Amino acid sequence: MAELIELRDEQLLKMMRDGDEDAFATLYRRRQGGIYRFVLEMSGSTALAEDVTQEVFMALIRESRGYDPSRGSLAAYLLGMARHHAVRLLKRDRTYVSIAEGTRDGENALPFSSEDPQWAMSRQQSIEAVQQAILSLPEHYREAVVLCDLNEMSYEDTASVLGCSVGTVRSRLHRGRALLLQKLAGGKKAEAGRKAIDPSGCLA
Amino acid sequence: MNCKDFESMVHEMVSGRAADKTKQLEALEHAGQCLWCALRFDEETRLTENLQALAKALHVQRAPARVEEALVEAFRERTRRANRPLFGFAGKRLWHRLSWGLAFAAIVAVTVIIVLGNRKTGAPLLQHRQPDSGAQAAAKGPAETASLDEWANEGTTDFIPLGTCDDSECLDDAVLVHVALPAEALLDFGLPINNDWVAGESVEAEVVIGGEGVPSAIRFVD
Secondary structure, eight states, rough: HHHHHHSSSSHHHHHHHTOOOHHHHHHHHHHHHHHHHHHHHOOHHHHHHHHHHHHHHHHHHHTTOOGGGGOOOOHHHHHHHHHHHHHHHHHHOOOOHHHHHHHHHTOOOOOOOOOOOHHHHHHHHHHHHHHHHTTTTTTHHHHHHHIISSSSOOHHHEEEHTTTTTTHHHHHHHHHHHHHHHHHHHTTHHHHHHTTTTOOOGGO | OOOOHHHHHHHHHHHHHOOOHHHHHHHHHHHHHOHHHHHHHHHHHHHHHHHHHHHHHHTTOOOHHHHHHHHHHHHEEEEEESSSOOOSHHHHHHHHHHHHHHHHHHHHHHHHHHHHHHTTTTTTTTTOOOOHHHHHHHHHHHHHHHHHHHHHHHHHHHOEEEEEESSSGGTTOOEEEEEETTTTHHHTTOOOTTOOTTTTTTEEEEEEETTOOOOOEEEEOO
8 A cells, every 4th residue: 555655646547447446545545635625615515525525436436437638637637527516416406504504513613723712713713704705706716716725726727627728717716816805805895995095097 | 017917916926826036026016116006915915824724724624434435345346346257158259249149139129119019009010920729730731830840849958147147136127138149159158069050150049138238148049
């Protein structure tokens, strides 16, 4: 197993196709976290994140030859599948748990340090506010923010996952961040405040 | 650099994505002179810090262990099925022969469906041979009687398992299909062929096809 960890995804996939269970387990452990978090960040639902993670790897077991290396990395391919499943499931039932609902019963409570409880509480609140704001973004912008800013993916990999151009990713990310700032600052009120200090002459 | 240029690159600058160092310096210089852009820079920096904090907080999130257990079990089952030999002893050669035999069977099946469909509508297209009674057979001419005798005495081998079915489930919804195979297929099962056999001549057989479409047994019809 130790040597398997050093292998690239594509090598593990090839071994997996030949029936190597350890190669499959290694590949799963390497990629499941990213997929699970992507869906959790997109939906706010741990149940949905779990279902989609399972579906993605089940699809990989069934159709491992569906991956074409010339079209991007395996990680991007798996995230693309996760996105497809997540969108389908979200459209099917819009009753997914929001972060606010989830944290009421502690389901999605974020871990935080207990060194300074007051500071930690304040930090926790601002993190949750960001998470809520992300969840309220339109899907296209949310995807770009989640992949680029939360998962630190390159524009190229993000474009591969979303099936669009790098330019589109850049503009969606830019717009998504602008919307996030609006939401975090209190929406229209904050926007009006920003316009008040906007030196429009400078934009010429 | 003006505010518009600054705005177009500020989020990439604070996220460490801006590649052009010269432009970055120009942007910082611009922010030093423009209050609005300085505020935008602070705003984007705070947002990036919050996003990084969220990413860090979520980094510990993983799918529960039960997902891995279920997937490994599914992988194991899939591998087991894939490694199961399609034919226990006759090998791939037989599969090639069966494949065109099955194609023929499909044609027969379609014909039967058409005939049955027409029977229901009361407009039969084909006349089927029915086993006549002794009196009826005797009433027919010599040539036709010989043909009926041949039909009545039609012999078959026992069913020969193909090694693809190791439990009763695979026989759920099984169907028996009539196929034609090259006569040399008999050799695969250790059965003799006639000395007057001509290359390309076919023999008839019946194949048990399980619910999943996998042939599980075969018997040859004389």
